[in-house]
Amino acid sequence: MTAGPARTANADLRDRFEAAFMPNYGVPPLALARGEGAYLWDADGARYLDLFAGIAVSSLGHGHPALVEAVSRQAATLAHSSNLLVNEPEVLLAERLLGLLRTPGRVFLANSGTEANECAAKLAIKYGRTTGRRYFVAAENGFHGRTLGALALTGKASIRDQFGPFPLDVRFIPYGDADALKQAVTHECAAVFLEPTQGEAGVVPPPPGYMTAAREICDTTGALLVLDEIQSAIGRTGHWFAHQHDGVVPDVLTLAKGLGGGMPIGACVGFGDAGVIFAKGDHGSTFGGNPVSCAAALAVLDTIDHDGLLAHARAAGERLSSGIQALGHPLVSGVRGRGLWLAMVLSAERAADVQAAAQRAGFLVNAVQPDAVRLAPALVITFEQIDSFLAALPAILAEVTP
Structure with a gap:
């Protein structure tokens, strides 16, 4: 009796994942073992060029020396303090x-x-209750998270509907429609939640002037303007923060993903009066301000600054965008986005097929929408690595084109 084919490490880990975890993710296609720079290796030893950086998280790629050193040093010094005590890295990060x-x-x-x-939602709730405001406005197809408060603000029926009713009264308007926004925002509106570019909707930028119009509408009515830059900040678009492209200042700004370079961290920034809405005891987090995560974030900010990665993101993004468009492939109808936060827009709903074909060719991309492939590589990706993807892309597209 002959033995069957040997199980691969990838297959084994995927089977164990399926048996151990809730089924909310399905079973991911790869089991990763390690990373270095812009490359990842799976459990079977195959190498991939990582072109979405853990959903725009790994700003400095994988295993960057500055990040490794900062995390190792801080973990050996002080790994946790709680919100009952102050640690220096959290203060340094907030100041930075x-x-x-x-x-x-x-x-x-x-x-x-x-x-x-x-x-941000709790800030807006308290602001609304002290000023007689009772509802929120957010954009259709926007994404702000999956907890009940954040999901209430997320304009995607496919992930919202089965979990309602929600604790917030939110009115959704088409993204980019300034007239619809003006009609929806009255003096009874507590806050407007927007992304400077919609990420999970497929890297959809606003039309020119939309962010300025949103700022003016909120100024006129007294509603807070909350900008969700979870994906778009920390150099991703070639500026520190995407709203800086439009020259607007929000009342509240939210950050995460690329800030920690792979370590878990988020930040909510309130400007002016919005920064002092909370009183003692109004909000808290046991792990918020964790010194290891804050040390990682400081290393990310220092490296982006020292290594000129804002300018590099702009130049590398232009090389990637123009290179895709220059192919003139019939399956590609265009490229959206700024810097190293792009969507390759397809003329047919074949994004999942493109993702699978790219993986087989050694490239990791993200089918963010049926007709859009998200590209958000590490800010340290080189021109040569981009060119290797562009050289392989015609064959990848040909594989999935009928």
Whole structure:
């Protein structure tokens, strides 16, 4: 009797994952073993060029020396303090963020983007109750997280509907429609929640002038303007923060993902009066301001600054975008986005097929929508690595084109 084919390490880990975890993710296609720079290796030893960086999280790629050193040093010094005591890395990080934002404000540190948005929602609730405002406005197809408060603000029926009713009264309007926004926001609106570019909707930028119009509408009515930059900040678009492209200043800003470079961290920043809405005891987080995560975030900010990665993100993003468009492939109808936060827009709903074909060719991309492939590589990706993807892309597209 002959033995069957040997089980691969990938297959074994995927089977164990399926048996041990709740089924909310399905079974991911790969089991990763290690990373270095812009590359990842799976459990079977195959190498991939990582073109979405853990959903725009790994700003410096994998195993960056500055991040490794900062995390190792801080873990050996002080790994946790709780919110009952102060640690220096959290203070340094809050000061550094406010310096980069160039606007007076106050910071709350959390562990994720969803938690940052929960903080923003609670700020807006308290603001609304003290000023007689009772509802929120957010955008259709926007994404702000999956906890009940954040999900209430998320304009995607496919993930919302089965979990209602929600604790917030939210009115959804089409993204990018300034007239619809103006009609929806009255003096009874507590806050408007928007992304400067919609991420999970497929990296959808606003039309010119939309962010300025949102700021003016909120100024006129007294509603808070909350900008969710969970994906778009920390150099992703070639500026520290995406809203800086439009020259607007929100009342509240939320951050996460790329801030920690792979370590869990989130931040909610309130500017001006919005920074002092909370009183003692109004909000908290046991792990918020964790010194290891804050040390990682400081290393990310220092490296982006020291290594000129904002300019590199702009140049590398232009190389990637123009290279895709220059192919003139019939399956590609265009490219959306800024810097190293792009969507390759398809002329047919074949994004999942493109993702699978790219993986077989040694490239990891993300089918963020049926007709859109998200590309959000580490800010340290090289021109040569981008060119290797562009060289392989025609064959990848040909494999999935009928």
